[in-house]
Amino acid sequence: MVTNAALLSPSPMPAPQRTDRLAAHDGISLAIEHFGDETDRAIVFAHGFGQTRHAWSGTAAALAHSGWHAITTDARGHGDSDRRADGDYHYDQLINDLVRIARVPAQAPVLVGASMGGLIGIAAEALHAPLFRALVLVDITPRWEPAGVERILAFMRAHPAGFASYAEAADEIARYLPHRAERKSEASLRQLLVASDDGRLRWHWDPRLLDFVTRGAEQLQHELLVAAGQIRVPTLLISGGRSDIVSAATIDEFLAHVPHARHVRVDHATHMVAGDANDAFTRTVLEFVTTLDA
Numbered sequence: 070m071v072t073n074a075a076l077l078s079p080s081p082m083p084a085p086q087r088t089d090r091l092a093a094h095d096g097i098s099l100a101i102e103h104f105g106d107e108t109d110r111a112i113v114f115a116h117g118f119g120q121t122r123h124a125w126s127g128t129a130a131a132l133a134h135s136g137w138h139a140i141t142t143d144a145r146g147h148g149d150s151d152r153r154a155d156g157d158y159h160y161d162q163l164i165n166d167l168v169r170i171a172r173v174p175a176q177a178p179v180l181v182g183a184s185m186g187g188l189i190g191i192a193a194e195a196l197h198a199p200l201f202r203a204l205v206l207v208d209i210t211p212r213w214e215p216a217g218v219e220r221i222l223a224f225m226r227a228h229p230a231g232f233a234s235y236a237e238a239a240d241e242i243a244r245y246l247p248h249r250a251e252r253k254s255e256a257s258l259r260q261l262l263v264a265s266d267d268g269r270l271r272w273h274w275d276p277r278l279l280d281f282v283t284r285g286a287e288q289l290q291h292e293l294l295v296a297a298g299q300i301r302v303p304t305l306l307i308s309g310g311r312s313d314i315v316s317a318a319t320i321d322e323f324l325a326h327v328p329h330a331r332h333v334r335v336d337h338a339t340h341m342v343a344g345d346a347n348d349a350f351t352r353t354v355l356e357f358v359t360t361l362d363a
Contacts, residue, residue, distance in 0.1 A: 100149035105133025111174035115186025121148030156277035195296035211293035217313030231269035309338035
């Protein structure tokens with residue numbers, strides 16, 4: 070249910086048309102970006118745990134070019150959004166944040182949610198329906214494979230002291246993702262790392278989130294499966310053919326609970342579908358949202 074900020078963003082990043090701040094229910098300020106004409110049909114992108122809004126820049130720009138108002142945001146504790154001073158994060162905070170973002174456009178938007186963003190989207194739609202016009206879930210199901218989650222968490226825990234340079238960070242990412250041919254450039258890493266007071270470069274998310282994301286996983290999965298059964302809007306699940314987070318069993322279980330959902334597998338992608346195969350991912354999303362008008 071997690072992805073790392075360093076792993077999903079194509080480069081160079083297309084520039085948004087407008088950046089803004091959005092106040093959450095408890096005063097946390099969220100970073101938000103708009104691509105395209107804000108009078109067009111809206112599509113909201115919710116990133117995974119440890120990511121930032123830049124994970125979606127390429128797809129958001131492509132959707133804007135196709136006549137959509139694309140909205141990307143940093144979840145609380147991530148990127149340029151505020152961190153909680155007390156480090157006390159809960160899923161209900163993230164759900165409330167997403168509900169507030171979904172109500173920015175005049176009409177109900179489509180949600181594209183990866184990993185954590187998809188789980189929050191399932192819960193938000195179940196609690197506040199009709200909130201979204203449709204759901205696109207990116208390599209996430211209400212139940213996930215614990216071994217895959219632990220592999221990703223191990224990488225995220227591995228560098229508490231940060232990195233001495235962008236080159237060192239790029240080396241570590243390359244070792245973690247040996248299937249990626251393109252090495253991360255310093256320009257792309259500047260959107261994923263922040264310089265600390267000690268001069269070290271650290272991930273652009275609050276490390277205290279690691280405690281939150283591992284709490285109550287079994288109960289959360291049960292609640293999300295119940296929530297998925299309440300989804301009535303058009304739904305697309307995009308999975309990575311090489312993912313170790315979702316499996317044939319978790320996909321079949323999800324489709325049994327949401328029988329109207331469609332499933333598309335991107336064969337050569339891992340859990341980071343948009344980063345591994347951004348063109349194929351963007352094309353799949355565009356094909357799906359185009360059918361909504363019909």
